[in-house]
Amino acid sequence: MIRVLLAEDHGVVRGTRAALLSLTGTIEVVAETGRGDRVVGRALEFRPDVAVVDIELPGLDGIAATALLREALPECRVLILTGAAQTGHLRRALDAGATGFLLKDAPAERLAESIRRVAAGERFIDPALAAAETGRRAGPLTERERAVLAALGRGASTGEVAAELCLSAATVRDYISGVIVKTRARDRADAVRIASELGWI
Numbered sequence: 047m048i049r050v051l052l053a054e055d056h057g058v059v060r061g062t063r064a065a066l067l068s069l070t071g072t073i074e075v076v077a078e079t080g081r082g083d084r085v086v087g088r089a090l091e092f093r094p095d096v097a098v099v100d101i102e103l104p105g106l107d108g109i110a111a112t113a114l115l116r117e118a119l120p121e122c123r124v125l126i127l128t129g130a131a132q133t134g135h136l137r138r139a140l141d142a143g144a145t146g147f148l149l150k151d152a153p154a155e156r157l158a159e160s161i162r163r164v165a166a167g168e169r170f171i172d173p174a175l176a177a178a179e180t181g182r183r184a185g186p187l188t189e190r191e192r193a194v195l196a197a198l199g200r201g202a203s204t205g206e207v208a209a210e211l212c213l214s215a216a217t218v219r220d221y222i223s224g225v226i227v228k229t230r231a232r233d234r235a236d237a238v239r240i241a242s243e244l245g246w247i
Contacts, residue, residue: 082106
């Protein structure tokens with residue numbers, strides 16, 4: 047029997063998923079929560095094999111909750127549920143330690159199969175999301191521009207970015223100006239946000 051934690055903020059949706067999964071005969075929902083900041087606590091209490099985590103949760107989003115859960119309970123695998131328009135989160139979810147990524151409106155049979163595969167140690171990505179991610183524009187940024195933005199995203203100053211990448215401060219400022227134009231951002235912080243949301247860094 048595969049023990050599952052459900053993290054979903056809509057009680058009716060969560061209850062429906064739990065009821066449908068219980069019908070499989072191989073999956074048992076042992077814990078539920080409607081908040082991202084309670085995922086780790088519930089997981090430590092009930093020790094599920096798989097946590098099914100909605101990407102949009104109050105308190106803490108599903109990706110951040112996944113990263114904390116994988117650190118606190120590495121044996122618990124995570125399947126993230128997402129909306130069709132959120133393919134840009136795929137890389138972030140995998141980087142956080144998720145082993146599955148599924149459309150939240152997938153039929154119950156697909157959800158159950160995804161849970162089984164993730165529990166067995168496989169990585170499962172919804173084919174529709176994988177196709178969308180593959181077909182998504184790779185982005186207009188060069189490798190160096192991505193490196194500059196990534197460093198800025200970590201809170202580095204212009205001087206610190208220059209030292210890290212062995213560039214002059216003037217060159218870094220040129221890169222920043224370029225990425226602001228390419229991302230149509232208001233400023234460097236906005237450029238970091240846009241590039242991150244689109245999966246470019």
